[in-house]
Amino acid sequence: MKDDFLKDAATRSRVFKLAGISETAVRELIKDLAVEDSASIGYLTVPGEIQVKITVQNDSASLDSKLEAIAAKVQARLEEYIFSCDGEVIEDLVGALLRQRGLTIALAESCTGGLISARLTDLPGSSVYFKGGVVAYSNELKQSFLGVPPEVLEKHSAVSRETALAMAGGIRNRASSDIGLSVTGIAGPDGGAPDKPLGLVYIGLSAASGDLCGRYVFPGNRAGVRQGTVNAALNTVRRFLSKA
């Protein structure tokens, strides 16, 4: 019995969840890492995330260190996109970081339509760090509620780096929060164009230490683009706070 148990237990695995990158691109980035017989990397795409599962098996006692070694390599190459490791929930991580630092956040959402706010407020006690947000679906509301200058919308359009940054700065300013987070994009199924494909999303972050903006093209249908944007946006905050 004991031997059987040990044999069954002789695998170790770790699951990373990623957003903001395609499964093809993930495979390309780490395809050389599981060439040994005793390690494998599996992929699963669900709406809004790509899951990468690393499994190692072995008869020796070195299983944990073997998993650590491969996992560290995978993590180093995909760091920008990983929003969850071994079941971590991204909104929990962001909430814990904000609470630790005593910082507040406010949101300016367009294509996600309130989903990021909804995820952050899933957690009891989130009112300590979550001040609120604006769902600015129309350009009109981007101007009136967030103070995005009409000339920015006219010159660069609603789905642009400039608009994302103006939205993030606008909500940070008007909600008096430490961090302003914004998303603007094309969730589909309509609205794509050659230079602005379906799934194109800009994620902006504004803080006292400076602003940043990422450009993503999310795969999948409307729900996939929206969920992927939520994960990547929350991950933008996590990465910002982890470095800050």
Next chain:
Amino acid sequence: MKDDFLKDAATRSRVFKLAGISETAVRELIKDLAVEDSASIGYLTVPGEIQVKITVQNDSASLDSKLEAIAAKVQARLEEYIFSCDGEVIEDLVGALLRQRGLTIALAESCTGGLISARLTDLPGSSVYFKGGVVAYSNELKQSFLGVPPEVLEKHSAVSRETALAMAGGIRNRASSDIGLSVTGIAGPDGGAPDKPLGLVYIGLSAASGDLCGRYVFPGNRAGVRQGTVNAALNTVRRFLSKA
């Protein structure tokens, strides 16, 4: 074979989904309706909704009319709470009604934290009738983004009929929408008090023809209260538009 098929087919059922009422209260309201052997009413509570399934069985040809008769009675007694009949999706119904009437809506959410906006914008093309929304978690934002007077918050508190109505009127005014919809409540797990129990939610609606406000106490945990509030709030709009 044919007889067997007919025997199998000799049941008819209908599912109503309700929010804003407890399963106990639902049972009490319609307990007398399924006293016959050939009709049954089943109940299922899931987070945010109570499902009532009416099933009739019969050997005669009168099955459809029998179901209709019982369903009509159930519907009449529970009308205020039913947000879905036979798989209808409440946000689809609301979207279709707004589109038909050429009306726009904007949201002021507190305890739902953006969930109502997120549900309404699940639908492609929702930008035609959805102007946007504000997630006003703090009193500060209820004042600055929605124009809720500080004296209303002070005198009646954030979770009150007066605040809900001020939020609905405020978002309607500031987003220049035809309808303003608001929710403010206590999703828990903390924050309840004897006069303001956990699950207490006010849902306000403002339109040119007038304002209305409903008071609800939703059962369940935080997720249940939030989802129930989303369903009841969207149902408030559906009922308003169906009558208007």
